[in-house]
Structure formats: C-alpha cells, structure tokens
Amino acid sequence: MPAAPLILPDTPQNRQLSENVHPCHWVNPEPAERYNLVVIGAGTAGLICAAGAAGLGAKVALVERNLMGGDCLNTGCVPSKALIRAARAVYDARTVSEFGMQDSNLAGFDFKVAMERMQRLRAGISRHDSATRFRDELGVDLFIGEACFSGPDSVHVDGKTLQFKKAAICTGARAAAPPVPGLAEAGYLTNETVFSLTELPLHLAVIGAGPIGCELAQTFCRFGSKVTLIELAPAILGREDRDAAAILQDALIREGIDLQLGVKISAVESRDDQKILHLEKDGHAIKITVDQILVGVGRAPNIEELALQTAGVAFDRSGVKVNDQLQTTNANIYAAGDVCSAYKFTHMADAQARILLANALFKGRQKVSDLIVPWCTYTDPEIAHVGMSEQDATAKGINVTTLTIPLSDIDRAVLDGETEGFARVHLHKDTDRILGATIVARHAGEMINELTLAITNNLGLGAIARTIHPYPTQAEVIKKLADSYNRTRLTPFLTRLLSGWLKWQRG
Ligand SMILES: Cc1cc2nc3c(=O)[nH]c(=O)nc-3n(C[C@H](O)[C@H](O)[C@H](O)COP(=O)(O)OP(=O)(O)OC[C@H]3O[C@@H](n4cnc5c(N)ncnc54)[C@H](O)[C@@H]3O)c2cc1C
Numbered sequence: 001m002p003a004a005p006l007i008l009p010d011t012p013q014n015r016q017l018s019e020n021v022h023p024c025h026w027v028n029p030e031p032a033e034r035y036n037l038v039v040i041g042a043g044t045a046g047l048i049c050a051a052g053a054a055g056l057g058a059k060v061a062l063v064e065r066n067l068m069g070g071d072c073l074n075t076g077c078v079p080s081k082a083l084i085r086a087a088r089a090v091y092d093a094r095t096v097s098e099f100g101m102q103d104s105n106l107a108g109f110d111f112k113v114a115m116e117r118m119q120r121l122r123a124g125i126s127r128h129d130s131a132t133r134f135r136d137e138l139g140v141d142l143f144i145g146e147a148c149f150s151g152p153d154s155v156h157v158d159g160k161t162l163q164f165k166k167a168a169i170c171t172g173a174r175a176a177a178p179p180v181p182g183l184a185e186a187g188y189l190t191n192e193t194v195f196s197l198t199e200l201p202l203h204l205a206v207i208g209a210g211p212i213g214c215e216l217a218q219t220f221c222r223f224g225s226k227v228t229l230i231e232l233a234p235a236i237l238g239r240e241d242r243d244a245a246a247i248l249q250d251a252l253i254r255e256g257i258d259l260q261l262g263v264k265i266s267a268v269e270s271r272d273d274q275k276i277l278h279l280e281k282d283g284h285a286i287k288i289t290v291d292q293i294l295v296g297v298g299r300a301p302n303i304e305e306l307a308l309q310t311a312g313v314a315f316d317r318s319g320v321k322v323n324d325q326l327q328t329t330n331a332n333i334y335a336a337g338d339v340c341s342a343y344k345f346t347h348m349a350d351a352q353a354r355i356l357l358a359n360a361l362f363k364g365r366q367k368v369s370d371l372i373v374p375w376c377t378y379t380d381p382e383i384a385h386v387g388m389s390e391q392d393a394t395a396k397g398i399n400v401t402t403l404t405i406p407l408s409d410i411d412r413a414v415l416d417g418e419t420e421g422f423a424r425v426h427l428h429k430d431t432d433r434i435l436g437a438t439i440v441a442r443h444a445g446e447m448i449n450e451l452t453l454a455i456t457n458n459l460g461l462g463a464i465a466r467t468i469h470p471y472p473t474q475a476e477v478i479k480k481l482a483d484s485y486n487r488t489r490l491t492p493f494l495t496r497l498l499s500g501w502l503k504w505q506r507g
C-alpha cells in the first residue's frame with residue numbers, strides 16, 4: 001500500500017500527483033563535487049532554472065522540500081482555474097433561459113464531481129513537473145528535502161553538502177495571515193487547503209478582495225455557497241483600473257456575493273462548528289456567522305529556513321533583495337519568482353528564471369525592468385492588464401491619451417450576450433505608442449496578448465489598425481481602438497483638405 005499522498009484528500013488522483021511530484025521512495029543522489037547551479041525550490045521559477053541550465057549542459061542540483069510544481073501546479077493556478085471552469089459551467093447552465101433552454105437550477109450540482117475533475121486534470125498536468133522526468137530526461141540531480149545555506153558557496157540538504165559555483169533561490173511564498181485576534185484559533189483555509197475541501201461550505205467568508213479572493217469568492221458563490229467577501233480597502237482589486245474593478249464589483253454583487261468593503265475585522269470566535277466574524281464598518285459593528293473562512297490577503301516569502309545570513313544574502317519582509325539583474329548581495333547567488341518579485345505570477349517566475357540563467361551562467365546583463373508584464377484575473381468577466389496604468393505614466397511625467405471602446409460596440413460581444421466590459425489603451429500623447437492597456441471581457445486574458453506583443457515589439461496602434469481581424473470576434477475591440485486612434489489624427493485642416501480633394505474629383 002503506497003503512503004498517503006502529501007496533498008489531501010486521499011484519492012487515486014492525489015496519489016498519482018504525489019507520486020509524480022514527491023515520490024515516497026525517492027533516494028537522493030550522491031552530490032557531484034561541484035555544481036554549476038544549485039536551485040532551491042522546484043516551483044515554476046526553480047523548474048525553469050533547472051531544466052534550462054541542464055539543457056545547456058550545466059551540472060545542476062534541484063532541491064524541493066514539498067511538492068515539485070510549487071504553488072502553480074498544486075495549490076494555485078491549476079486547481080483554481082479548473083474550479084473556475086466548473087463554476088462557469090454551473091453559471092451558464094443557470095442562465096440559459098435567454099437561449100431558449102429550460103432554466104436549470106443548482107440542485108443537480110455535485111461539488112465532489114467538480115473537485116474530482118480538478119484533481120484528475122492536475123494529476124495529469126503534473127507529469128511535466130515530475131521527479132523522474134527531471135532526473136531521467138533532463139539529467140538534473142534532484143534532492144528531496146529542506147535546503148539551507150551552509151556557507152557562501154554551499155547548501156545543506158538531507159545530511160549532504162552541495163558545493164556550487166552559482167545558486168538560485170526560488171523558494172516562492174505562502175499565504176500571509178492577517179493579524180486578527182481569534183482567527184488562528186478558529187481556523188481558516190488558505191490556498192494550501194481550500195482545494196482539499198470535500199464538502200461545499202454553506203457560508204464562506206473570504207478575507208481579502210485581491211485576485212485570490214475575487215476568483216474564489218465568485219467560484220464558491222456559483223457553486224452555491226453563501227459568500228461574504230470582506231475587504232479592508234473601499235474597493236476590490238486595488239491594483240486594477242478603477243472602471244474595470246467597478247464592472248467586476250457590480251457583477252459579484254449581482255451574482256449574490258455579500259460584499260463588505262472598507263471593513264476591519266476586529267475579532268473572530270468559534271462556537272460549535274461555526275466561526276463568528278466581528279466586523280467594524282463606518283463605526284458600526286457587524287456580526288457574520290460562517291462555517292468556513294478563506295484567507296487571501298497577500299503573500300509572505302519563504303525565507304525563514306534558508307539561513308540566508310550564512311551566505312551573505314540580504315532580505316526583508318517582502319523577500320530576498322535582488323538588483324535589476326536578479327543578483328542578491330552575494331554575487332554568486334541569484335533569486336527568481338515570488339520570493340523576490342513584486343509581480344507574483346507564474347509567467348513572471350518563468351520570465352525571471354530565464355533572465356537568471358542568462359545572467360548567472362553566461363555573464364548576461366538582462367534586466368527585469370525591461371520586461372513588459374501582462375496579467376489577468378480570471379473572474380467572469382476577466383480583467384487583463386499590460387504595461388503602465390495612467391497613474392504609472394503620470395508618475396513618470398509622461399503625458400497620456402486614453403482611448404476606450406465598450407464591448408457593447410462589438411457585434412460578437414452583443415451576439416454572445418457578453419457586453420459587460422471594455423478595452424482601453426494609454427498612448428504616449430500625440431503618438432500611437434502604447435504605454436499600457438486594460439481589457440475587461442469574458443476572455444480578456446486571451447485578448448491582451450495582441451497588445452502585449454505590440455508593446456514588447458514597439459508596434460504602435462497604427463500597426464494594429466493595418467491588421468485585419470476576423471469578423472465577428474470580440475478581439476475586434478482592439479482594432480476599433482486603433483481605428484479610433486486614426487480618427488484622432490483627422491485634424492480640421494486635414495478634413496478640409498480631404499473634402500476639398502473629393503469635391504474637386506466630383507468635378
Ligand atoms: C490560488 C492562487 C492562484 C493563482 N493563480 C495564478 C494564475 O492564474 N496565473 C498566474 O500567473 N499566477 C497565479 N498565481 C501565482 C503563482 O502561483 C505564483 O506566482 C507562482 O507559483 C510562483 O512560482 P515560484 O516558483 O516563484 O514559487 P512557488 O510556486 O511557491 O515554488 C516555490 C517552491 O520552493 C519550495 N521551497 C521553499 N522553501 C524551500 C526550502 N528551504 N528548501 C527546499 N524547497 C523549498 C516550496 O516547497 C515550493 O515548491 C496564483 C497563486 C495562488 C495562490
């Protein structure tokens with residue numbers, strides 16, 4: 001009988017996942033005399049570093065204390081997006097009457113089936129991050145255990161010492177806990193435990209309306225939980241365009257989420273199986289009784305166990321300190337991903353790992369500040385953003401022209417019944433140079449790529465105006481932005497000139 005999986009519940013899918021990303025009978029190899037690169041942490045950043053370096057012929061050691069694949073595979077992007085997909089199916093089924101289908105209701109929804117689907121898909125995807133693949137196909141020395149520095153050029157794991165020329169700290173981050181009296185005693189879910197639920201909460205309190213809170217509040221509400229979403233700030237998704245966040249805020253309230261904004265949680269107490277949250281809002285006390293609490297109030301870097309002082313690596317509350325080339329205060333040690341990045345995204349961990357490889361192994365001088373970073377919050381509608389916001393540009397003293405097209409102007413969005421949203425670009429004033437963009441649409445995450453490509457490659461809106469977009473697609477909204485830019489170039493003088501020419505043509 002194989003050991004119980006590291007990720008609960010104990011199901012065949014979770015056993016398969018565990019066997020791939022933390023095999024129970026794994027035997028650590030004998031360390032090489034010296035490694036070109038020792039990578040600590042096998043999340044996205046660490047896996048890209050290890051696979052990339054080994055693929056280029058480096059001798060690489062990779063150390064992971066828990067599950068290879070890190071947050072993204074096990075407790076982040078993958079399980080959350082599988083559940084978001086299930087929640088969309090439930091929502092669509094409930095709102096089909098306008099398409100002529102009979103109303104369906106929630107009675108037929110089985111939470112266990114949605115969770116099993118997530119576990120099955122996650123286990124399948126885990127093959128790419130598996131221990132045996134990294135050892136047998138990529139030639140990486142994989143050590144399972146907790147790593148800590150034992151000197152400026154050595155790491156200790158499982159009673160062994162790994163000597164390195166260069167090291168990469170890729171240890172990621174974990175859920176931060178809000179300092180609320182009684183919360184720890186009452187118990188709460190985080191991203192590490194919410195995907196292990198076996199029963200749908202009847203009433204779920206979600207603390208924090210950032211991406212984690214908004215995505216999962218909407219998901220559980222669609223599954224049929226009563227959801228209270230509690231946010232300290234006066235609005236949700238503080239980092240997003242205000243108009244974009246307002247559209248989502250309305251959608252969440254309309255779907256039945258009890259949204260408590262500008263609220264302080266003064267205490268939590270538990271009574272029988274219930275948890276009681278005491279809130280303060282505008283001087284009033286509010287009491288909410290729930291059966292589960294989910295916390296999503298930001299991340300704390302995983303640095304405590306690394307003995308960073310021993311290696312001369314500086315750090316603070318936000319993580320390992322790195323320069324623009326991802327080098328720490330020890331010139332031979334670099335860091336990438338959530339442990340050092342203000343942008344905590346899988347694609348950013350990936351992009352930083354590539355920079356780390358070039359700079360650490362090949363004396364490259366690539367800079368993080370040169371990256372154009374898109375992101376997307378996978379609510380319904382999605383909110384996707386790339387580049388600067390209007391405030392970023394203003395703070396840099398750049399004059400901006402902002403253009404916005406509502407989705408209600410786009411035929412395909414009208415036909416799909418998905419008109420809630422818009423596309424917006426910020427241009428360098430009097431030019432077609434795109435500084436940043438936000439899209440709110442059901443599949444905004446797919447649509448933002450065209451604008452990311454344009455910004456990354458210095459293509460202005462003019463290039464998009466010259467690009468044919470298939471009709472009818474929702475991405476035509478980006479072409480319409482470009483057309484509206486072209487119209488701004490029609491000065492009264494040019495208009496007079498053109499109309500004079502056409503008049504002359506008529507004879
Ligand atoms: C619920 C949720 C949803 C998300 N959704 C998205 C999304 O849709 N899109 C997106 O881009 N991002 C998303 N993210 C963010 C994304 O998961 C992270 O940005 C990404 O996983 C960071 O990768 P990383 O390699 O830096 O760190 P991690 O994935 O955290 O990996 C770090 C690894 O290091 C290991 N480790 C730590 N300390 C040690 C040690 N001392 N010794 C050995 N090993 C150690 C850990 O066990 C872990 O496996 C989401 C996050 C959450 C929580």
Ligand SMILES: NC(=O)c1ccc[n+]([C@@H]2O[C@H](COP(=O)([O-])OP(=O)(O)OC[C@H]3O[C@@H](n4cnc5c(N)ncnc54)[C@H](O)[C@@H]3O)[C@@H](O)[C@H]2O)c1
Nearest residue numbers: 178208209210211212213231232296297298344376377378
């Ligand atoms: N789709 C995606 O790419 C995606 C999805 C989920 C998570 N992530 C990543 O994970 C990271 C963490 O996400 P997150 O949502 O936990 O953090 P966050 O920092 O983005 O948002 C946390 C929210 O919690 C609020 N908050 C803080 N303390 C509070 C308190 N005591 N009471 C009530 N509200 C409080 C904050 O005001 C903020 O709005 C993000 O930075 C993001 O990069 C990305």
